[in-house]
Amino acid sequence: DTAVSQTPKYLVTQMGNDKSIKCEQNLGHDTMYWYKQDSKKFLKIMFSYNNKELIINETVPNRFSPKSPDKAHLNLHINSLELGDSAVYFCASSQGPTGTEAFFGQGTRLTVV
């Protein structure tokens, strides 16, 4: 069983479109995250939810809207996609916001053309 799963794995879309990436974890963790990894492998946190509540919201354009319907899911919706949004997006989860170990999904490679 995959601990943290994201769908889709690859996403190619045109500028201006709206898209969503889904994430689910079956580890029973309280806290989930979205990270963005750019072409130079720089990994930066975007959002974190603990028990469905937003606890970290880094300086991310408001075109990005996370949604956590329950503790096991954290989806990322992106409006009006731009070329600069092209990156690999990773979902992760941990036991609590200060949990020692974060488990990462396989990543979603988003390409905006």
Added chain:
Amino acid sequence: GEDVEQSLFLSVREGDSSVINCTYTDSSSTYLYWYKQEPGAGLQLLTYIFSNMDMKQDQRLTVLLNKKDKHLSLRIADTQTGDSAIYFCAERGSYIPTFGRGTSLIVHP
């Protein structure tokens, strides 16, 4: 500037030891981590060290922490071709974990 810095590349011969270095700026860091990312995959936690420890050993991996200099290193003994990957140093002081840019380890025969 970045809070966690690493060199971008390291090339070693199979069987040698690899040492990947990292410096960080947050003196309140509680945990420091090493993650491994293989091509096309997510990050996998290799090991972590609590800030009141100096050293942690786990099979072929040795982590050294110099809290005074805010320097963390990962030593991989008897490096194998399967160790080729990107290694990320990360620190966590509060809620926000901060990652370095990753060191690409290339192991050649």
